Amino acid sequence: MHSAQFIAETSSNGVLERDFTVGDIPGVLWSPASGPDRAPLVLMGHGGGTHKRWPAMTGRAHRLVTGCGFHVAGIDAPGHGDRPRTAHDEQEIAALFRAREAGEPEGPIVVRYNAHLAERAVPELRTTLDALQELPEIGADGPVGYFGLNMGTAIGVPFVATDSRITAAVFGLHWPDALAESAKQITIPIEFDMQWDDEHIPREAGLALFDAFASQEKTLHANAGRHKELPRFEADSAVRFFARHLGRAVTASA
Amino acid sequence: MHSAQFIAETSSNGVLERDFTVGDIPGVLWSPASGPDRAPLVLMGHGGGTHKRWPAMTGRAHRLVTGCGFHVAGIDAPGHGDRPRTAHDEQEIAALFRAREAGEPEGPIVVRYNAHLAERAVPELRTTLDALQELPEIGADGPVGYFGLNMGTAIGVPFVATDSRITAAVFGLHWPDALAESAKQITIPIEFDMQWDDEHIPREAGLALFDAFASQEKTLHANAGRHKELPRFEADSAVRFFARHLGRAVTASA
Numbered sequence: 385m386h387s388a389q390f391i392a393e394t395s396s397n398g399v400l401e402r403d404f405t406v407g408d409i410p411g412v413l414w415s416p417a418s419g420p421d422r423a424p425l426v427l428m429g430h431g432g433g434t435h436k437r438w439p440a441m442t443g444r445a446h447r448l449v450t451g452c453g454f455h456v457a458g459i460d461a462p463g464h465g466d467r468p469r470t471a472h473d474e475q476e477i478a479a480l481f482r483a484r485e486a487g488e489p490e491g492p493i494v495v496r497y498n499a500h501l502a503e504r505a506v507p508e509l510r511t512t513l514d515a516l517q518e519l520p521e522i523g524a525d526g527p528v529g530y531f532g533l534n535m536g537t538a539i540g541v542p543f544v545a546t547d548s549r550i551t552a553a554v555f556g557l558h559w560p561d562a563l564a565e566s567a568k569q570i571t572i573p574i575e576f577d578m579q580w581d582d583e584h585i586p587r588e589a590g591l592a593l594f595d596a597f598a599s600q601e602k603t604l605h606a607n608a609g610r611h612k613e614l615p616r617f618e619a620d621s622a623v624r625f626f627a628r629h630l631g632r633a634v635t636a637s638a
Numbered sequence: 639m640h641s642a643q644f645i646a647e648t649s650s651n652g653v654l655e656r657d658f659t660v661g662d663i664p665g666v667l668w669s670p671a672s673g674p675d676r677a678p679l680v681l682m683g684h685g686g687g688t689h690k691r692w693p694a695m696t697g698r699a700h701r702l703v704t705g706c707g708f709h710v711a712g713i714d715a716p717g718h719g720d721r722p723r724t725a726h727d728e729q730e731i732a733a734l735f736r737a738r739e740a741g742e743p744e745g746p747i748v749v750r751y752n753a754h755l756a757e758r759a760v761p762e763l764r765t766t767l768d769a770l771q772e773l774p775e776i777g778a779d780g781p782v783g784y785f786g787l788n789m790g791t792a793i794g795v796p797f798v799a800t801d802s803r804i805t806a807a808v809f810g811l812h813w814p815d816a817l818a819e820s821a822k823q824i825t826i827p828i829e830f831d832m833q834w835d836d837e838h839i840p841r842e843a844g845l846a847l848f849d850a851f852a853s854q855e856k857t858l859h860a861n862a863g864r865h866k867e868l869p870r871f872e873a874d875s876a877v878r879f880f881a882r883h884l885g886r887a888v889t890a891s892a
Binding site: 580591594595599600601602603604605606607608615617620621624628 | 834845848849853854855856857858859860861862869871874875878882
């Protein structure tokens, strides 16, 4: 079993940001700069083609840390960020770009490639969580949330379905094809984002994935707009969702 | 033109509550007890079979006043609260109770009766807003929101479609049959609540009404649960929605 190795540390706007590795998985842990007090952890999964420190990721992490005092961690998915791509990764990315250029549907390629990445990524998320739970400020018995849209949902749904440590999750912006069966295994509270005018994910597909979750408490947030136009206030909504379910007050800033 | 006549005043938990009449329409105006400063107004519409001071109404009003410093006003719908019922009201209410007892669908009666009530109620809302805008703490040019679910949506959609003073609205929990055409005229920001497992309103019907709004910014909140199980956190979400669109900061309590 690998422990988390901290390799760099910076601090800004009240947030301590620590780079770590767990084996060969690179990650970043955001915590309140005021001190690493024991607090719930939120794991974040980034979208396809981005990485653990993508602006949206950093923004969400800061909101979760400053709004609720949570710890927040993200790792690079296989083939993303600081991690090498396999020949298979290169093939699939080329196929996606070809489809995009030809104006053909991206869905079938994204669904297939993300399902493949999830198989590689789920064990890594588990290993990362094992290591982070060794830290005294996180601990083995605290509540843990998961927050991932797009590819972060493709990886997160099978992860959450098979890891009982996760007690609340925010998902969204994906197809049901490869995920509905895992979603049916999930009973924890869920907030699910979709775009009402998504040019890639048909409306019925987004609704079907939301419908698949077995959770007694689940909320769909569907906003007018295209795939990439998810309103920024949904990040604040996610913060409040985690505050409700992981047991923290939200300060006014969130 | 009628002015608002104030007939009683109480104060609790930081909220000043003033009973008023506009002609023969009884209403209540909730304001910050700290003083009637100029602030945006939110008009509230109550559900069928309830009234302006129903606990859910009072609770929402208090959240809007203490969370954002808004003024909040509600009036009794025709045939509700302190207002007399017509023979037609009695007939329709009896028809609804018969259907309920027989286990028959309530939808067709609710849709028909609420459409009738809306015809009586929309001019009253307009008259009430005219009168409230004469008050110095509200004024004729300030932003005005509308917040009404169930029958409050059946009345509110045709009201908002025909009154350009309303700049943001929260609706939900109704059928599209009598409302979709009015909804297509509405372009202001909308938050729309529906229950994913509503035993009265089919899922497709709720989605169709949300879809009908022409608003560029509209958000659907669909929660797992039956018709009457709308989660309480949706009231807090409405407060934040109005804070965003009517221009007020939300304090931590909301």
